[in-house]
């Protein structure tokens with residue numbers, strides 16, 4: 380496999396797992412992280428043909444410089460995170476919601492637009508959103524809005540930008556470093572409470588998301604699709 384995949388947010392969690400999986404599958408992989416230190420740490424955990432460059436997706440000049448360094452490539456996976464706006468709708472603060480949009484929504488927008496001059500015209504883009512946009516979980520209106528906005532944009536992009544394929548991966552709760560601020564007991568309780576009664580009965584692993592990203596990149600007949608990888612957690 381000589382195709383190149385760019386993984387935005389490839390230094391941790393699902394992005395790191397995606398880079399590891401694609402690298403094992405013999406793609407050439409380019410990861411981003413906000414600092415050289417996180418990139419170097421991630422590269423030490425990825426076997427195969429992988430490089431990385433700094434990128435902060437809230438900064439358009441950083442985004443432009445990243446894609447200049449990458450050059451031509453075949454597929455883009457947007458897995459990065461950012462500050463989120465949790466809390467009930469009644470208490471949601473406009474500045475917090477604006478920051479959340481500035482980070483994940485406008486960040487993904489800036490990266491995707493900058494990528495268009497470099498990505499293969501019939502390559503593919505995968506946006507990682509989150510089950511919140513379609514699950515009606517109280518306390519997640521802000522997160523749902525950001526993820527839902529990406530989803531809405533992506534469907535139209537799939538027609539406008541064809542033959543470039545545009546797909547969405549919607550993970551449920553996945554055990555990534557995002558939850559490392561909790562003790563292991565707190566984390567176990569939290570995961571059990573939120574995922575214990577889902578059909579699969581547990582939270583996801585970053586590798587399970589990575590496999591799904593790989594499928595969306597590989598399958599040339601899939602575009603404008605949402606792939607739910609959530610252990611059935613959305614089925615209430």
Ligand SMILES: NC(=O)c1ccc[n+]([C@@H]2O[C@H](COP(=O)([O-])OP(=O)(O)OC[C@H]3O[C@@H](n4cnc5c(N)ncnc54)[C@H](OP(=O)(O)O)[C@@H]3O)[C@@H](O)[C@H]2O)c1
Pocket residue numbers: 387388389390391392393394411412413414417418434435436437458459460461462482483486507508509510550551552553554555556557
């Ligand atoms: N974990 C879950 O349960 C869950 C559930 C549903 C959806 N999601 C979504 O899935 C995606 C991956 O989540 P995760 O838990 O794997 O995240 P994570 O472990 O927190 O990883 C975040 C990645 O995003 C990068 N990043 C953060 N801010 C950035 C910025 N301003 N510019 C560029 N890169 C930035 C980080 O890079 P550096 O730190 O190296 O800078 C890191 O590589 C996110 O979009 C998240 O919203 C997560």
